Amino acid sequence: xxxxxxxxxxxxxFTLILIISATFFLxxxxxxxxxxNAERLSGDQQRLIEAQYGLDKPLLVQYWNYLVNALHLDFGxxxxxxxxxxxxxxxxxxxxxxxxxxxxxxxxxxxxxGLGAAAAVRRNTKTDTALSILAVLGISVxxxxxxxxxxxxxxLKLDWxxxxxxxxxxxxxxxxxxxxxxxxAISARFIRTEMVEVMGSDYIELARAKGLSRxxxxxxHALRNSLIPLVTLIGxxxxxxxxxxxxxxxxxxxxxxxxxxxxxxxxxxYPVIMGTTIVYSMMLMVVLLITDVVxxxxxxxxxxxx
Amino acid sequence: xxxxxxxxxxxxxxxxPMDRAMTAEKIxxxxxxxxxxxxxRLKKNKGALVSFWILIIVFLFAFLSVPYANPKTTSHQxxxxxxxxxxxxxNIPGLRGETVVDGEKIxxxxxxxxxxxxxxxxxxxxFGRDLFKRVLYGTRVSxxxxxxxxxxDLVIGITxxxxxGWMGGRVDLVMQRxxxxxxxxxxxxxxxxLILIMKPGMFSIALGIALTSWVTMARLVRADVLSxxxxxxxxxxxxxxxxxxxxxxKHLLPNMSSxxxxxxxxxxxxxxxxxxxxxxxxxxxxxxxxxxxxxxxDGQKVFQFYPYQLIIPAIVLSVIMIAFNLLGDGLRxxxxxxxxx
Numbered sequence: 001x002x003x004x005x006x007x008x009x010x011x012x013x014f015t016l017i018l019i020i021s022a023t024f025f026l027x028x029x030x031x032x033x034x035x036x037n038a039e040r041l042s043g044d045q046q047r048l049i050e051a052q053y054g055l056d057k058p059l060l061v062q063y064w065n066y067l068v069n070a071l072h073l074d075f076g077x078x079x080x081x082x083x084x085x086x087x088x089x090x091x092x093x094x095x096x097x098x099x100x101x102x103x104x105x106x107x108x109x110x111x112x113x114g115l116g117a118a119a120a121v122r123r124n125t126k127t128d129t130a131l132s133i134l135a136v137l138g139i140s141v142x143x144x145x146x147x148x149x150x151x152x153x154x155x156l157k158l159d160w161x162x163x164x165x166x167x168x169x170x171x172x173x174x175x176x177x178x179x180x181x182x183x184x185a186i187s188a189r190f191i192r193t194e195m196v197e198v199m200g201s202d203y204i205e206l207a208r209a210k211g212l213s214r215x216x217x218x219x220x221h222a223l224r225n226s227l228i229p230l231v232t233l234i235g236x237x238x239x240x241x242x243x244x245x246x247x248x249x250x251x252x253x254x255x256x257x258x259x260x261x262x263x264x265x266x267x268x269x270y271p272v273i274m275g276t277t278i279v280y281s282m283m284l285m286v287v288l289l290i291t292d293v294v295x296x297x298x299x300x301x302x303x304x305x306x
Numbered sequence: 307x308x309x310x311x312x313x314x315x316x317x318x319x320x321x322x323p324m325d326r327a328m329t330a331e332k333i334x335x336x337x338x339x340x341x342x343x344x345x346x347r348l349k350k351n352k353g354a355l356v357s358f359w360i361l362i363i364v365f366l367f368a369f370l371s372v373p374y375a376n377p378k379t380t381s382h383q384x385x386x387x388x389x390x391x392x393x394x395x396x397n398i399p400g401l402r403g404e405t406v407v408d409g410e411k412i413x414x415x416x417x418x419x420x421x422x423x424x425x426x427x428x429x430x431x432x433f434g435r436d437l438f439k440r441v442l443y444g445t446r447v448s449x450x451x452x453x454x455x456x457x458x459d460l461v462i463g464i465t466x467x468x469x470x471g472w473m474g475g476r477v478d479l480v481m482q483r484x485x486x487x488x489x490x491x492x493x494x495x496x497x498x499x500l501i502l503i504m505k506p507g508m509f510s511i512a513l514g515i516a517l518t519s520w521v522t523m524a525r526l527v528r529a530d531v532l533s534x535x536x537x538x539x540x541x542x543x544x545x546x547x548x549x550x551x552x553x554x555x556k557h558l559l560p561n562m563s564s565x566x567x568x569x570x571x572x573x574x575x576x577x578x579x580x581x582x583x584x585x586x587x588x589x590x591x592x593x594x595x596x597x598x599x600x601x602x603x604d605g606q607k608v609f610q611f612y613p614y615q616l617i618i619p620a621i622v623l624s625v626i627m628i629a630f631n632l633l634g635d636g637l638r639x640x641x642x643x644x645x646x647x
Contacts, residue, residue, distance in 0.1 A: 015487045019495075026499050136353075140627040142579050144586055145602065145620045152609050152616065243494045247587055251606070262587055265498055277495045285490045 005293060012285045019281050020070045023274045024063055066274075075275030080267050086275035090257055094279075096166055097249065097256030101241050103176045105234070108183025113230070115184070116191025117223055123196060131188065138185025143244040147178035147251045164253045175252045179244055183237045187230060194226035228298060235291035239284055344564070347640040354636020357629035364626060368446040375439035375446075380596065384434035387420065389612050392429040392437075428618050431604060437615065440596050441622055447597040448623075451512050452577035458516035459573050463523025464566065468554055470524065471531030478528075485521050493518035497584060506592050511584060515577045523569050530562045564641035571634030575627045582623055598623045 041049070050056045057065075069076065075086035119131040155163035155174060162171050198204065199222055207217050246258035253259070257276055264272035338346065348354055428437035470481040497514040504510035534540060534557075543553050578598070584590035585599025586606075593600075598619050605616030 011483075011486060012490070015490050018487060019491055023499060026503055029503050136628060136631060137624075140575070140631045141624045142582060142627065144583065145624060148602070148606055148609065148616055149620060152613055156610060239492065242492060243583070246494060247583055250587060261498075262589075265589065273498070277492075277499070280492045280495055281490065284492050288490065 001293075001296065004296075005289070008289050008292070012282075012289065015285065016071070016278065016282060017067065020067055020274075020278055021063070023277050024066055027270045027274060028059065070274075070278060075278070076271040078264075078269055078272050080264070080269040080272070086271045089260065089272060090275055090279055093255055093257045093260050095256075096254050097245060097258060100172065100175055100179065100249070100254065100256065101238070101245055103172060104179035104241060104245075105183055105237060107176055108180035108237070109187050109230070109234070111180070112184040112187030113191050113223070113227070116188035117195055117218065117226075119188065119192045120195030120199065120222075121218055128192075131192075135185040135189045135192075138181045139189070141181075143178050143182060144247045144251060146181055147175065147248055150174045150178055151251065164251070166252075166254045171252075175248050175254060178251075179241060179248050182240060182244070186233060186237060190230060190233060191223075191226055194229060195222055198222045198225050228295075231291055231295045231298065235288045238287045238291075242280060242284060344637075344640040348636055351636040351639065353632045354640075357632040357636070360625065360629045361633065364445065364629070365449065368442060368449055371439075371442045371446070375442035377443070377594065380435060380439045380443045381594065382435060384430075387424075387426070387430050387434035389432055389608070389615075390426055390430040390434075391612070392427060392614055392618075393425050429612070429614050431615055432608060437601075437618065440601060441598075441619060444596040444598045444601045444619065445622060445626070447508065447591060447595055448578050448581055448599070448626075451508050451515075451581045451591075451597065452574045454509065454512035455515040455519070455577040455581075456570055456573050458513060459520045459523055459577075460566070460570065462516065463520040463569075464527050464559075464562075466520065467524035467527025468531055468558065471528040472535065472550060472554065472558075474532075485524060488518075489521045491518075493580070497580065498589065501584070501589055506590065508591065508595075511581055511590055512577070514584075515580050519573050519576060523566070523573070526565050526569055527562060530565050531558055534558055534561055564637075568634060568638045568641060571630055571637055575630035575634075578623070578626060578630075598626075 047056065055062070066076070073087050075090075078084045078086055078089055081089065115131050115134070119128045122128050151163050151174065154160050161174050163174075165171050204217060204221055207221050212220075245256065246261060248254070249256040249258035250262055257279070260272065261276045261280075263269075264276065348358070426436050426438060428441055430436055431440070466481065466485075470478050470485075496518045497511070500514040500517065501510055504513075540553060540557060543557055548556075581590060581597060582599030582602065585597050586603045588603065590599050591597045601619035602616065602623065605612075605619055609616040
């Protein structure tokens with residue numbers, strides 16, 4: 001296990017170096033100057049500013065400095081917000097993003113497990129059909145469409161919840177639902193299939209023969225065994241969630257790293273783009289590693305290959 | 307003695323003529339090819355069949371409407387016809403071209419001083435452009451992006467997967483590491499970087515989508531090749547002196563077609579989704595063009611006052627996504643011999 005984790009960490013570091021290098025050189029290739037109104041500045045002024053940001057050094061020196069600093073989570077200073085280190089900007093904004101992501105996945109997975117189990121127990125009834133339609137909708141309809149419709153119907157028409165902003169729990173409900181609908185649909189569908197299979201197995205038959213009640217069979221035997229493989233889905237779900245949250249943050253004007261990322265792209269703020277890219281990749285790889293390790297720990301049948 | 311024990315006598319037996327024996331053994335159900343069999347099973351799945359026809363209709367509408375809805379006609383602006391609600395001939399509730407002003411329903415078309423025979427089935431936008439034409443055009447652009455992306459994805463994914471699976475050994479190992487690395491880069495990051503260095507447009511978006519989605523295709527193809535490669539018909543082809551290229555094209559590819567088709571049914575909607583997502587964020591299709599994503603983005607800006615401008619593209623996008631997903635599920639079941647009935 002230790003060897004496996006070490007190997008994975010090695011791959012993560014290697015991938016990070018690759019991503020840092022790729023982003024660095026792509027940014028250098030990009031059209032457009034980071035200096036606002038570059039044409040109005042004299043040559044001396046331009047050189048002065050370039051020296052201030054270290055842009056006057058040879059490319060390879062810039063690259064090496066960036067790589068070493070980036071691995072220490074130092075991504076330089078933002079072009080747009082004068083003198084603000086990128087790492088501080090990201091640190092300030094990671095809170096709302098993390099909260100939203102965690103809320104969405106917790107809501108999605110728990111509600112999904114409940115609905116999936118309900119559908120499996122009431123197999124081939126109207127409840128089952130209704131839930132499977134809900135699952136197809138949840139998987140197919142993009143989260144930003146759901147978000148826009150929620151904003152219109154619940155926020156504006158019914159006026160139940162605030163439309164946008166980030167000033168308390170009430171403000172987190174609509175974005176959480178919009179973002180959590182896909183994890184909900186995926187886990188509900190998955191749990192239903194797993195449960196249907198488990199319910200037909202011999203040990204459930206035995207539990208029934210022992211005279212256990214239906215709820216005991218469902219909760220203690222069937223659901224528990226269906227839950228284990230769900231862990232493998234959490235990784236990919238987290239990936240989708242990160243992508244989705246970028247646009248959801250924009251729609252609901254949430255001060256998270258996603259909306260900052262989009263702003264930095266629109267304003268050519270290279271250090272912020274690079275920093276956010278690297279932080280996103282890091283989070284993604286760590287989440288994937290954790291889900292794999294957790295899966296190996298809770299299911300003794302799985303042996304992680306060394 | 308023996309006759310008594312069994313109760314059988316020679317008279318109890320009949321001679322059966324040769325031809326009758328043949329007909330008794332005959333298989334009288336028509337032999338179905340793999341494709342016919344899959345189609346038969348697909349037809350039983352109502353959701354998939356309906357989705358199939360919906361997609362055909364959407365494709366026909368989107369691609370046959372070129373003379374009617376093209377960049378020229380969709381960009382036609384008319385200040386007189388700004389933000390008109392949907393209106394169709396006939397007195398259909400909700401499609402009468404009415405808006406609510408101060409709690410009173412008024413005919414927005416009459417209010418704008420338009421003749422009686424002006425109709426906009428989906429209404430118009432803030433520049434007076436007909437939304438029906440824009441949705442048709444936008445759907446076409448979205449589908450085109452998705453199809454280009456799917457094609458690139460297909461070429462890269464199949465080539466990579468086949469080489470990796472067929473060569474095996476060290477080549478496979480290195481190629482698998484590459485897949486691991488590529489799949490741990492968030493796809494939005496790849497899009498953004500690609501769109502930043504290339505000019506935003508249909509091809510760069512399609513390429514960005516393909517560069518992130520080929521990994522799944524490559525994995526599936528590799529797994530299929532690994533299992534197919536051990537089978538006798540491949541050894542036979544090898545023994546007969548077929549080259550690796552020939553075996554790949556003539557034997558492996560046709561045998562993997564179902565896996566590939568099913569995977570495509572999931573790649574295309576995800577490409578549509580990402581194109582819409584990028585356009586929605588303002589990073590996608592540039593302005594004179596329109597896609598479902600840019601229409602949603604435009605609709606989002608005015609949804610408080612003119613909700614139909616948001617809801618109509620949202621419904622079109624959702625219907626396409628749902629139809630692809632249902633058809634994909636249906637095809638997966640139809641191609642799987644284990645679900646045969």
